[in-house]
Amino acid sequence: MATRRTFLKLGVAAGLAPALAPSIASAQGAGRVVVVGGGFGGATAARTLKALEPRLAVTLVEPNATYTACPFSNNVLANLRSIDRQQFGYDGVTKAGVTVAQRSATAIDASAKSVTLSDGSTLAYDRLVLSPGIDFDWNAIPGYGEAAAQIMPHAWKAGAQTVLLRQQLQSMDDGGVVVIAAPANPYRCPPGPYERASLIAYWLKIWKPKSKLLILDSKDAFSKQRLFQNAWAQLYPGMIDWVPLSKGGKVTSVDPSTLTLVTDFGRHKAAVANVIPPQKAGAIAHQAGVADRTGWCPVEPVAFESTLQPGIHVLGDAAIMGAMPKSAFAANAQAKVCAAAIVDLLAGRKPQDPILINTCYSLVAADYGISVAGVYRPDKGVLADVPGAGGVSPLEVVGGFRGQEALYASSWFRTITAEVYG
Amino acid sequence: MRLMVLPALAGLFLLAGAAEAAEPPPGASSCTGCHAPMKVADTVIPRIAGRKASDIVQFMREYRSGAWPSSVMGRIAKGFDDAQINAIAAWFAAQPE
Numbered sequence: 001m002a003t004r005r006t007f008l009k010l011g012v013a014a015g016l017a018p019a020l021a022p023s024i025a026s027a028q029g030a031g032r033v034v035v036v037g038g039g040f041g042g043a044t045a046a047r048t049l050k051a052l053e054p055r056l057a058v059t060l061v062e063p064n065a066t067y068t069a070c071p072f073s074n075n076v077l078a079n080l081r082s083i084d085r086q087q088f089g090y091d092g093v094t095k096a097g098v099t100v101a102q103r104s105a106t107a108i109d110a111s112a113k114s115v116t117l118s119d120g121s122t123l124a125y126d127r128l129v130l131s132p133g134i135d136f137d138w139n140a141i142p143g144y145g146e147a148a149a150q151i152m153p154h155a156w157k158a159g160a161q162t163v164l165l166r167q168q169l170q171s172m173d174d175g176g177v178v179v180i181a182a183p184a185n186p187y188r189c190p191p192g193p194y195e196r197a198s199l200i201a202y203w204l205k206i207w208k209p210k211s212k213l214l215i216l217d218s219k220d221a222f223s224k225q226r227l228f229q230n231a232w233a234q235l236y237p238g239m240i241d242w243v244p245l246s247k248g249g250k251v252t253s254v255d256p257s258t259l260t261l262v263t264d265f266g267r268h269k270a271a272v273a274n275v276i277p278p279q280k281a282g283a284i285a286h287q288a289g290v291a292d293r294t295g296w297c298p299v300e301p302v303a304f305e306s307t308l309q310p311g312i313h314v315l316g317d318a319a320i321m322g323a324m325p326k327s328a329f330a331a332n333a334q335a336k337v338c339a340a341a342i343v344d345l346l347a348g349r350k351p352q353d354p355i356l357i358n359t360c361y362s363l364v365a366a367d368y369g370i371s372v373a374g375v376y377r378p379d380k381g382v383l384a385d386v387p388g389a390g391g392v393s394p395l396e397v398v399g400g401f402r403g404q405e406a407l408y409a410s411s412w413f414r415t416i417t418a419e420v421y422g
Numbered sequence: 423m424r425l426m427v428l429p430a431l432a433g434l435f436l437l438a439g440a441a442e443a444a445e446p447p448p449g450a451s452s453c454t455g456c457h458a459p460m461k462v463a464d465t466v467i468p469r470i471a472g473r474k475a476s477d478i479v480q481f482m483r484e485y486r487s488g489a490w491p492s493s494v495m496g497r498i499a500k501g502f503d504d505a506q507i508n509a510i511a512a513w514f515a516a517q518p519e
Contacts, residue, residue, distance in 0.1 A: 052445065329455050336451035344445070352445070355506070357452035359494050373494040375501025377448075389501030393493065404466075405493050408456075411465035415458040422460065 030055035031126040031346040034115050036105045036284055038062030040069075041131035041316030041331035043093055043420045048339035050097040056343070059123055060093060061115065063104040067421065070189065071328045072413050073158035077166050078199040080366055086158055088421035108288035110309040127342050130290060130297070131315040131331065132282025133157075134188050137295070140278040141181075142253040151256040152273040155196075156188060168272045169200065174208040176271025179261055181251040182217045183278045186296070188317045188326045190223040191372070193276055195362035198228065201236040202365045214268060215242045216261060217249040218278075223325070224362060224370055224392050231364040251275070281318035288312060296320045301378035303341035303351050304334060313338050322383035324376050330358045332416055353378055355386070361409035369405030447509035449502060459517070472519025478511035 030053065035046045038060055046060040066087045075081040090100045103117040108128065115123045136154065138145045144152065155165040169178065178200055182193040197215050204211045213236075221244075222228075232240045243249040248265025255262070259270045280286075280295030290297045290306040297314040298307045304319060306312045315338055316331030324330045333356045341351035359373045374390035376383045393405060457470045470478060484490035486499035502510070 048451075332455050333452040336446075336454075340445050340451065352448060355449035355452070355501070357449065357455075357498055357501070359456065359498070371494050373497040375449075375498060386501040389497060389499075391497045401493065407466045408493060411467045412456050414465050415462050415467060416455050418458060418460060418462045419454060422462075 030057065032057045032059075032124060033127045033129065033342060033346075034059050034061060034123050034125040035129040035131065036061045036108075036115065037131035037133060037282065037316075038064070038067055038090060038093070038100075039131060039133050039316065039331065040328040040416070040420055041133075041335045042129065043067070043090070044332045044335035045129045045131060045315060045339050046098040047093060047096045047420070048336050049342060052340055053343045053346070054097065056346070057099070058097070059099045059101055060090070061101045061103060061105045061117065061123070062090065063102060063118070065089065065102060068157075068159040068162075069328070069413075069417065070156075070158045070192075072410075073155070073162045074192070074196045074199045075363065075366075076158075076162050077155070077169065077196065078203040078366075079166070079170075080199070083159070083163055086162075088417055090421070092422050105284050106287075108284065108312070110288060110312060113311060126311075126346060128312045129315060129335075129338065129342070130282075130285055130288065130312060130318065131335070132284050132318050134279040134317050134326075135282050137278045137280055141251055141275065143256065144254045144275055144277055148254060148256040149275070152254060152259065152270075152275045154276050155274060156192075156276050156279075165272070165274055169203070172208065172211070172271045175210040176208070176212075177269070178204070178211065178213045178272045179268055179270035179274070180213070180215045181254075181261060181273070181275045181277075182215055182219070182222070182249075183276055184218040184245075184250075186326060187276070187279045189360075190325050190327075191228075191360060191362045193217075194222055194224070194228045195364070196274070197240055197242075198231065198236075198362070198364040201232070201239050205236060205239065211239075211271070213240045214270075215240065215249075216251050216263060216268065217242060217244050218251070219249075220244045220246050223360075224372055226395060227370045227393055228362075228364065230395065231368065231370070235365055235368070279317075281314075285314065285318050290314055291318075292320075294320070301381065301383045302353060303345060304338045313342065322376065323374065323385045324356065324358055324383050325360065325372075325374075327358060327360050328416065329360060329412070330356070332420065333357060356383065359412070361405060361412060363406055363409060364402075365406075367406050368402045369407070369409045370402070371405055371408070446513050447506070449506060450510045450513050453510070453514070469519075470514045471517035473515060475508075475511040475515035478514055479507055482507045482511070 069086045107116040153161045153165040155161040248263045253262045261268045285291045317326040337354040344351040356376045370393045372392045375386040485495040
């Protein structure tokens with residue numbers, strides 16, 4: 001417990017104290033919070049704010065009428081699921097008392113505390129939450145721009161891109177090579193490219209068994225690596241070839257007209273090419289001045305307030321969250337902590353030091369799940385792993401362990417989407 | 423007796439954390455990502471809202487020690503000490519079932 005008290009003191013010393021002065025909002029007993037981005041982070045934050053403090057005026061700014069979830073979208077590629085089961089509307093968010101503005105946020109003025117929307121209107125706020133997700137760095141891979149993504153889909157924002165990649169897989173001749181280009185860290189969903197490779201292999205093995213899958217990777221290690229590689233050897237022997245950075249895995253350019261991916265070590269002709277490019281925080285974060293040179297958004301680890309712009313909190317994939325990975329589970333957990341902290345700050349109270357959990361399941365086959373979990377708390381100004389906790393599924397298991405984790409994965413998806421959108 | 427002691431412990435902990443009573447204690451809000459606050463169809467993950475605090479405490483301790491087998495819960499429980507577990511258990515016990 002001595003360490004806990006130390007953290008509390010550190011939290012005060014780290015610059016939270018100025019935010020503790022009672023604001024005008026607290027004098028009125030409520031306040032105005034604008035949340036930008038209706039994904040797992042933003043929608044959770046909006047609902048939790050309203051649940052914890054019903055007197056708050058909470059507006060969620062999201063241009064799309066439906067959200068298409070990325071978790072489980074690899075199942076869509078393997079024809080285990082239809083895309084409409086990934087899609088969620090905002091009726092539940094509205095019924096929870098949140099005002100949903102179906103617009104884009106086009107500009108943020110941090111000093112005036114206002115958000116400009118695509119229709120020219122403005123929203124004033126006492127606290128702003130940005131949960132903009134990712135944008136792609138279209139300059140990172142020569143030849144790979146937005147037009148090329150219609151030929152070599154990224155499918156890293158679920159929706160039309162997911163459906164396009166599935167169509168390409170289904171129309172491919174048996175015996176072709178599917179190439180997945182995986183980015184360097186950090187990026188959305190660290191185990192995602194390898195779950196994708198697994199589930200595409202699962203589908204190929206049934207429908208196009210002479211086909212192969214090549215992963216060209218810009219890094220030398222990846223999340224749940226031994227679990228994935230052991231499962232590939234067991235379930236899909238000889239089908240998946242992973243080329244790490246040190247063996248020429250980094251894709252240096254692409255030629256969409258010939259479906260060719262170029263590395264320093266050679267050229268790879270694909271039947272289907274899935275290029276997952278490097279990423280950065282969504283555009284509005286850059287416009288607001290909360291992103292740094294890395295392209296991501298530094299935040300303090302208690303209320304996730306930007307260290308660059310006071311009064312703006314950043315959540316989910318766009319934020320630099322220390323040891324926490326960029327996942328839907330993490331965004332949801334961060335949003336609940338952030339919402340509670342904002343309620344405290346608006347009321348002139350000091351937010352408590354949080355503990356957060358992340359759990360990420362990956363499917364290696366329809367009935368074969370693996371997981372990674374972690375527990376996090378503020379330490380020296382960042383979210384750090386709680387020592388001794390967390391880790392991945394065991395390498396050796398007995399009985400129905402992998403099947404049980406696959407069931408937990410689908411149960412998690414139903415629960416979290418009910419909590420956020422139901 | 424144990425049931426009476428737990429809420430008292432939780433209360434002390436909340437005071438130490440300088441948070442209001444309605445706010446979940448550290449760690450608790452992450453749990454609902456899997457353990458639904460509302461009834462969800464077709465899930466194998468049990469709800470914990472409204473469960474007896476002593477039951478939640480016992481499960482967390484046994485997950486942490488490995489006495490009760492688990493997939494992710496053992497790895498998660500190792501991140502919490504007794505006081506933190508007691509506060510989380512008391513909070514979930516007070517939520518509507």
